[in-house]
Amino acid sequence: MIKSNLKIFFLIILISTSAFCQLDNLKWEKAELSYEKPDNFRHRDYSFVFDDTGDFLKKTIAYTYWFFISDVDGDNCPFRPSCSAFLVQSIEKTNIAQGMLAFFDRFTRDMNLYKGHNQYPRFKSSHYYDPPQNYTLNQGTIKYLPSAQIVEE
């Protein structure tokens, strides 16, 4: 009795193993892995549709920066938002003049010779978090985060 039960047990195991075995039409193949970092910065939207003069100026400045600096330099900005995104967001939050000044200040901080970026909180991707709302010269919009804090992207 026990022997026959054991046979049934082994049969079940064998049947299930063969049922889920590797089939001809589904051969296991090596996975196509890529270790390249996604380069979203290369796929930019250069469409030149604008709503008003401010939008025209903003896009002109941003596209010029993308074309001559960002795309050539690669994804090397240590900050998030990146310098070009910071420029666009700064202009949106303030105006062309203030946005430009905030951008030149950011560009100087990006070039920091001593790489002293320890005062910024970090994203999980290890970029430094430096939002444009802290640079509108309005104390009320500043959202201070301690450098030890990890910011969700």
Added chain:
Amino acid sequence: MIKILVIFLLIPFCIYSQSKSINFHSPENKKKFADLLFCEGDYLRAVEEYESIRDVIKNDTIDIKIMYCYSEIGLFNESNNSLKRISSNSPFRWAGLHLRLKNKLIENPKGLRVFHDMPSPPDMSERRQKLILTSNLFDEEIIYEKEDFLYVFEKGEGQTISYFYDLKKNPPYKSPALAGFFSAVIPGSGKMYVGEWGDGITALLVTGLLAFLAYDNFKANHNTRAWIFTGLGSFFYAGNIYGSIASAQIFNARIDFEFRDGLNLFLQQKNYFMPEYDFCN
């Protein structure tokens, strides 16, 4: 052999099987489980268990624990509503009232002074005074003199409160206008004034280099290049003044943040001057 093995496996199952005679969900067992969760600091699950037996076991210890649990998990309205269940004769009544003050302090530190003259036993009155006076440190302006502030605190905590008082009265802010002025006189010096030395030196070098290139090209009659460098240099110069002002503002925001954070930490360490009850031994 197989029979023996099966028997050996079955016997312990029979011996240790769950007997129907034990009611694991009896109110007493639920209370024991809730007490365990409470002492483990798992307030979210503890309050769920306490709530399920609250109407069955009438006990003011359970009521104050429920109030405490809700307060700890940040449900302040539920915590305050639980105070209604603690009768005025209960020894936990004053602790409940103090817990309500703590909830109000976390929600809105400015609204605490209305409770200043509420009558209470001497020990609780002192605790409340401490909480109300400390809450004043969260206000925009301190209305008390330092002596009026410190008399209620013991020596050790008085020193800490004195430190926070001084920090509130004279915060080590940096003037945004001065930072901007410094950077206008010497590029980068505003950043250095705020403590960002790396950014300051970089700004000085970049602006200096562009100014030199502009000057040199003007001198050599390369006017186009000279104007390009002049334009770039001007933007970096103005951007640095702008950035120095912004950096001073961010520095001040950091001072405010660290003050509030430190004061909250102090209050948490002191358990908001709550009376201490040993519920877990």
